[in-house]
Amino acid sequence: MxxxxxxxxxxxxxxxxxxxxxxxxxxxxxxxxxxxxxxxxxxxxxxxxxxxxxxxxxxxxxxxxxxxxxxxxxxxxxxxxxxxxxxxxxxxxxxxxxxxxxxxxxxxxxxxxxxxxxxxxxxxxxxxxxxxxxxxxxxxxxxxxxxxxxxxxxxxxxxxxxxxxxxxxxxxxxxxxxxxxxxxxxxxxxxxxxxxxxxxxxxxxxxxRSSLTLITDGINRIMIGVVKKVILADTFGACLAQISIHSMDQITAFGTLVLYMLQLYYDFAGYSDIAIGLAKILGFEFRENFQFPYRSVSISEFWRRWHISLGRWFKEYIYISLGGSRNGKMRTLRNLALIFVLSGIWHGAGWNYILWGSVHALCVVVERLIYDKKFYQKTPVAIKYLATMTIILLSWQLLRFQDLSDVGTVLNAVLGKGINLPISFTWRYYYDVKMLSLTMIGIAGATVLGSQRVKSWYGAIVSTRLGYLLQELVLLVMFIIAILFMVNSTYSPFIYFQY
Incomplete structure (x- = not known):
């Protein structure tokens, strides 16, 4: 262990x-x-x-x-x-x-x-x-x-x-x-x-260099990361572990898509927060690894916000080495597609991972081809956002299941068909008040908190002495609650440890 x-x-x-x-x-x-x-x-x-x-x-x-x-x-x-x-x-x-x-x-x-x-x-x-x-x-x-x-x-x-x-x-x-x-x-x-x-x-x-400010910022970041992982990601994961994909109703099936989407984000973003906080206490400044990716309105933007350090590595050592965008449009598109296929292969040894990388490669290439087209420019942001999140929501299932037949089972259940076994528990059993509340908090934390208006409002509050003390008190209380969750929960490794 x-x-x-x-x-x-x-x-x-x-x-x-x-x-x-x-x-x-x-x-x-x-x-x-x-x-x-x-x-x-x-x-x-x-x-x-x-x-x-x-x-x-x-x-x-x-x-x-x-x-x-x-x-x-x-x-x-x-x-x-x-x-x-x-x-x-x-x-x-x-x-x-x-x-x-x-x-x-x-x-x-x-x-x-x-x-x-x-x-x-x-x-x-x-x-x-x-x-x-x-x-x-x-x-x-x-x-x-x-x-x-x-x-x-x-x-x-x-x-x-x-x-x-x-x-x-x-x-x-x-x-x-x-x-x-x-x-x-x-x-x-x-x-x-x-x-x-x-x-x-x-x-x-x-x-x-060490300073009280860096140490405090680092400790705050660690507490935020532990809260993301233990209270949110682990709770979502525990709920998913109870659900049999072969015996669930339509609402339960759709809920599993949302819960896995949130679990994956808070699991890895929480780990990154803890790592960045630890490094800061020891005098190192690591770049941000996540920038609210679920606010993206395109797959290309999503990959500028999700696992940023991985994207930067592929750009620096693969994309640029292949010629980047210096050798014409077709070679640029080829290089982009290859990067995402390689990213899929990196995530795991299986055809599901290759397919996942290929889906994102196709989306990025298509977006690059239509980006300057009038119809795309005039498409409402809300439609772009819904299309992007739908692709992300569905494609995550290729990481969740190695067996593509399991992916098909879940997607069929979402459409209300394909479930032959009797359903023992409906969505009301799995999605109680606690789970629904944490899901809404998770959605808001992954989207609303990334708004510039919210960031400005929050920055103005914590810039005052009272606001800063209130922030520290809230973080401390949440961290204590996370510790209680951790003590009472079973062992739950970080998802990205397998990659």
Whole structure:
């Protein structure tokens, strides 16, 4: 079992130990003798690395050793790229007497590094899917592998590629081994993001500053994240777990679509809030990962607001590498479509994930083609919003169920057909006053609170001393309620841990 952010062990043991130890060491660094030692051996950084490795090893002790060896490999490849790049070595390719192209030799260790860094992800996450596809296509009977996927392997892989590519592009240096170890193991982001680029992280390692404002903001963000996860996401998830998709009425079926839509958002947004808050307390500023995506009026806008760090990573390292929008309209559309298909593949090994990515790819390509058309420009915003949310509402079911027949069962139930088993409980059993109230709060929190007018109104209130104290009191009460929910609930992992 991993040490989740919303467990008593993390909140009341690990987190206080890390914070107290970190600020104790930071206080010691103010002493002249310790400060001189820290220039050669950064004690606060070493302490956080040790805590991060313990956090990672909690789920499986051997994983810590594998992660350490993996980081040693990535760091060595980064030094190799940096060394060749510093020498400026290149090959000259002659396409014709009049056309020459330089290929820098650092390109080769970069691709060797990307392949080696990506291999564990492919091996652990996609081996059985590839075996299943091979057996289906060729009638073979290759045996499946019994594999335990290392925790956070997707996000560690993305960070490793960022590390190697930023060095290759000259946007960052390789840094020290401790810097690389710190970046790839940093516990707020190691398991499920947000995905922080190496060039952003490296610039903050030696510039960390602590203040009462940053600490307070970080604690507030953690409390908000715990409330989102424990009170909202886990409650929605518990309700969904009670409902049999083969025996539900039409209203219950439609409600499952809404509940899963909200659960997925508050689960991952809550995790991101906690990670951002933890990092802020420790002196790091992570970019926002969610910006009220359920206010979007197009699929393209949705992906500018949902899992922003993933979108930025794909843009920086895949889209731009493919040529971005520099090579004409058709290639731009091809690159966009490929990004979303790859995003589907990243989310999981299964045809449902590929189909989910393909649906979003198609929507983004169509939106790009019709964006400047008069009929689209004149389409009311309300219609665009309803169309976008309908696509999101339905497409999430492709992530919820690996078996496409289950997706069909739910959608048929929404249309009022296809349910053959007797219905034991109607929607009134599942959607009581508590569930309906939390659902309305969840919908409002994911939409209304993102309004600029509401943001301005809220900012004006908390800018006053009374308003700020009232905010802190409300957050504290909500956090205590979340703790009570957590103590009385069963174990509920973050959904995105599986990706």
């Amino acid at each position: 991993s040490m989740l952010f919303t467990t008593q062990l993390f909140l009341f043991v690990f987190f206080p130990f890390v914070i107290l130890g970190y600020f104790l060491i930071r206080g010691l660094l103010s002493l002249n003798g310790v400060r001189r030692l820290s220039k050669r051996f950064p004690l606060d950084q070493v302490f956080l690395i040790g805590c991060s490795m313990c956090f990672y090893m909690w789920s499986l002790f051997d994983n810590g050793y594998r992660l350490f060896y993996y980081i040693v490999l990535v760091y060595g490849l980064g030094l190799w790229i940096s060394h060749i790049r510093a020498k400026g070595l290149y090959l000259t390719l002659y396409r014709s007497p009049a056309e020459q192209k330089r290929v820098y030799l650092s390109f080769f260790p970069l691709w060797i590094g990307i392949l080696l860094a990506t291999f564990p992800l492919i091996y652990f996450n996609y081996s059985n899917f590839l075996i299943q596809s091979w057996n289906s296509l060729f009638g073979d009977s290759l045996p499946f592998k019994s594999l335990l996927t290392p925790l956070g392997i997707s996000f560690i892989t993305f960070s490793s590629i960022s590390y190697l590519t930023d060095i290759y592009r000259g946007q960052a240096t390789a840094g020290s081994f401790l810097d690389c170890l710190f970046y790839l193991s940093f516990f707020p982001k190691v398991i499920s993001g947000p995905i922080v680029l190496w060039r952003d992280f490296q610039g903050q390692i030696g510039q960390r």
